[in-house]
Amino acid sequence: MTTAAPLEVRSLTKHFPLGNAVRRAHVHAVDDVSFELRPGTITALVGESGSGKSTVARLLAHLSEPSAGEVLFEGSDVSHVRRRRDVLRYRSQVQIIFQDPFGSLNPVKTVRHHVERPLRIHHVVPSRQVEERVHELLRTVGLVPPEDIAAKYPHELSGGQRQRVAIARALAVEPKVVLADEPISMLDVSIRIGILNLMSKLKEERGIAFLYVTHDLASARYVADDILVMYAGQIVERGPIEDVLAAPLHPYTRLLLEAVPDPTTKTEGQQIELRKGDSSAAVDPGEGCRFRMRCPLAIEICAHTTPQLVEERPEHAARCHVTAPAN
């Protein structure tokens, strides 16, 4: 088995136009993002709403085209392919799970339909084996008895069950990469762990590379191996998750860590700086660090030079003039 990264992203960029023809601005939803997903690992992509993390997932899922940059699948750039054959080949290897467990299933179709379609489209198994494979997939994600579940409609299932159906659908094509866009944030708390455990199991048993997009640091820590922290469209820190959380370099990562309510520690809640304005750091940002408005460490250079990602420790890089200065 090759150890090459199945999916590599280089300088991925996506800009959205705002306003009208007279006053046009651009939201830099994703700016110069580079990373790779390795087999058998879960990479967490963490950021607040508006950071661009969902956009990254959609770009990788080929649901949207990048403004610049490359998405390399097994070495070749797939970001602008149009031919159905090529797109289909990509889709048979890279799948996505969405945030809303109800919205991602067609309400007038049964569970069987949802899991069956990818099998048929990609001819994963011959027709007569489809039903058996559907049941197998449902069993893999913990939905038993599969015959009963397959006949149900989405509204007859709980949120956790629906999300498992979405996972089964993604697994049907036997993908190398699964993009999970906030898969548990709309589920009840007691159900979330089950889904995270399922992701871990699939990563170990099938060697799938997961991209776990979330705003919840604690769940990222529980399930992921590596972490990418995004702010205003850029990656501001990356590295093995234990290293990053134990010794965060970027001020935003530190802010996130302070802000998470942690029931296991008995310390008094940390006070954080209140903002007066709102974050529109991603609209026509220009040069300079995008976090400087909120940063307690900001110095003069931060206002006019965009910091680069610098590997301050082995495998652990941050984008900050103060904590990870370029030499």
Add this chain to the structure above:
Amino acid sequence: MSQLEPTLGPALDLSLEVPPRRVHRRFRIPGWLTLLLSNPKSRLGFAMVAFVTIVALIAPWISVAHPLDFNVLATRQAPSWNHLFGTTDQGSDVFSQVVIGARRSLLLGVAAATLATVVAATLGITAALVGGLVDDIINFLINVCLVIPPIPLLVVMSGYTQDHGMTTMIVVLALVLWAFEARILRAQALSLKSRDFVDAARASGEPTWRIVFGELVPNMISRIAAAFVLVFYVALLVDAGLEFLGLGDVSTTSWGVTLYWAQTNSTVLQGEWWPFFFPGAALAFTVLGLVLLLAGIDEFSNPRLRAEKKPRRGRLRMLFGGRLAVREESA
């Protein structure tokens, strides 16, 4: 070490029951038909529409006289055993007019509604899905068709085609009526398009046509069917207007035509309700049947409505408020 969330056994199974298993007969009744027939409302609607269709089919055998026969000796007669629905001011038998008129009305209504709805759905969904220039063009077309006054358009078209037959009428009616519904269906398709399950279908590799017919349309069936019924109704009324312009086919009659003549001859003013009432009632009856059928279609596109069967007694309770229910609880 990861552990699976233990799954639900039958004891913990939740909410609603599995939809009834399909009985396999020699020939398979399509699922949608079973659904339509299982709901009492749509059963009634189906029966009503079927009734009207059958009447239209056997019309030549049950009408007592040619609808356009006039008999000056028997004008303006109230309903009687000779003339079940009475006669018009020209002595024509209203019953025959209604019954034979059903053929043309139904044909006109169904054909115009089908054509208009198909065009509206196709263009509306295409505009929503494709967006960009195509969307702009279709929007422009919709606006143009909405703005053009229908009657002058009809005059021009009929003059141009020199043919006053059914086909022209159907085409003209569809041309006039599609735009309104297209706008609505486009809006619905737009909102559906951004739902995750459409993206999920794309991510699975579904071809666009399957997304349209397999994912979008089933969720839009309710609205499309409603569009059909609306166009049907309007087409029949516009039919009367066409008669006025001399664009109608003189050799046949329809409900709209009968209604028109009843109105112009001021029959109601003279206390003669029957030339007005019976064709109107026939139209209302047919449209009511179609609307009840819609209730069944609603169930198809919203599976949540399928399994829930409210107990009949519960409905009465709802009318009389909460106290009754509380009393029952404590009993």
Add this chain to the structure above:
Amino acid sequence: MTSLVEQPLVTRARNADLLEVRQLVVEYGFGARAARAVDGVDFAIREGEVLGLAGESGCGKTTIANTVMQILRPPARIAGGSILFEGNDLVGKSTEELRRYRWRNVSMVLQSAMNALNPVMRVGDQFVDAVRAHEKIDRRQALARAGELLELVGIDARRVSSYPHQLSGGMRQRVVIAMALALEPELIILDEPTTALDVVVQREILQQVEALKRDFGFAVLFITHDLSLLLEFADRIAIMYAGEIVETAPAERLGANPQHPYTQGLLKSFPPLRGPLTPLTGIPGSPPDLRDPPTGCRFHPRCPHCIPEQAELYRRQTTDRPRLRAVEAGHEVACHLVAEAVE
């Protein structure tokens, strides 16, 4: 601060429970298919106290919020019990009396309230509407009050002339909180106030609410599914499951020594941010359908301590509904297992 003109329904009394809910029963629907969203719930909130109400979807917590606020709509209705606000039972009050009660004695921030702001009205005008619905003051005064309140929640007063879409999600939520404060109520109900917001904004808002609470002295009923938030921000916490309260305790006590198996399961569903990482299991199964809840203890199908081998206990778990019993001062649990241990 500009002063109030109309008198609130209830004036402050001293040393009483601000809000006391006794044996509250709220039903949805009728007859055989009626579901009891709230089934015999007791709790109390003192002046200036933050009571957290935690539970998952369908446990009834939002229904309780709507009931205390008296904004239940058919087919939901109060089928039993009483809601005492400073000793006065709200059940049975007239519409006019309830109007004076709402927003003046108790106000509420609904779930996703920030999305409930009217998109075509300026923020200031919405304030004015809200205030003038409950109090007779003129527009100019109301706008002035709106500006003051915005400053209180950390928003520039000039934003009264902004439209909701010009503000971020966090700012909109703060606007809604400011609206809830407009008439200086004694109790504010927060129903999932930060669910749609990210962690940093969440903390900012809750810090703000704490600061306001210190200044104004109101009590808070804080409803959320995120128990970890309550452990930090609440004084006391009540855990709800399937329409009942299963455990009540001061926040630290609950975090340190949870007694009810459901609470224990919930606490184990939060992966730790620091410290050792161990595999977790969450809680198997799903919350029950309230139209047909399990007999006896409603949690028993999912409870790891409910096993048929322990016949006597099992019989009780499946037939008798457990009552809230004190295990120590201020710490009550509704559980057969715990009741046995206490005896």
